[in-house]
Amino acid sequence: MERPAHDHLDALNTVRSGMPQDELLCDLADLFKIFGDTTRMKILFSLFEAELCVHEITALLGMTQSAISHQLKVLKDAHLIDNHREGKTMIYFLADDHVRSIIGQGFEHITEEEHSHEKDL
């Protein structure tokens, strides 16, 4: 029995050496998971333009205040946004410019449709 055209052992060793730790991969997936929701994506895009209070975001997205607050918490726990109080209202803002660049990269992938494939889900 001859060696297959595609040498398994070689490939596997090459790959294993470049693979990050499990925990890091998990953290990375958890980070992207946060961008993987339309509501949160809208909130982030909103905060690209201005600092906003909960009521404003609620109005912008046309959702319940509770839903927004829950998602704001998710985003804050992930350190993607932060907030400060101003009287009775809570002002939320982007915590980090990584957010812009991460979303920017995704945006490029979506828009630069070199393949012109119409999202065939």
Add this chain to the structure above:
Amino acid sequence: MERPAHDHLDALNTVRSGMPQDELLCDLADLFKIFGDTTRMKILFSLFEAELCVHEITALLGMTQSAISHQLKVLKDAHLIDNHREGKTMIYFLADDHVRSIIGQGFEHITEEEHSHEKDL
């Protein structure tokens, strides 16, 4: 009743103008959703290093062949990977270098812990 320190109408108008279409936001979230899973993240990292067949990926990740095939389908439907047949085996490879840069950005956010916050989920 005076204007609040935080002018709502102004902010809302600024934001609305910069907000992409709903469908685009949805596509963007859908893209990130795909990166938001440890198994898929591992598959992508594997393919960073080499083209691999299903059996190899299965061995690398220590999961069932079925689970891997299902996730490969998800990745392929999103045009993040592609494949070609080689005899009986299917070789998978990255479809696009955007994948590297998107993951790269996320990686930076995770590793550059300027905040030194230990993932307090």
Add this chain to the structure above:
DNA sequence: CTTTCATATGATTCTTTATTCATATATTAT
């Protein structure tokens, strides 16, 4: 053409997660 090897896929199960509802907390004004 039957068997074997490699991969794909449909259906089901189990888990995760987004939203809602009701209620709690916090700040300011009366």
Add this chain to the structure above:
DNA sequence: ATAATATATGAATAAAGAATCATATGAAAG
């Protein structure tokens, strides 16, 4: 202290998604 406003949160519900199991397809060897 009470009321009003702004936001947060716990519990429940519903929907999405990942892994499993059994089975199907597809290529090649005998």
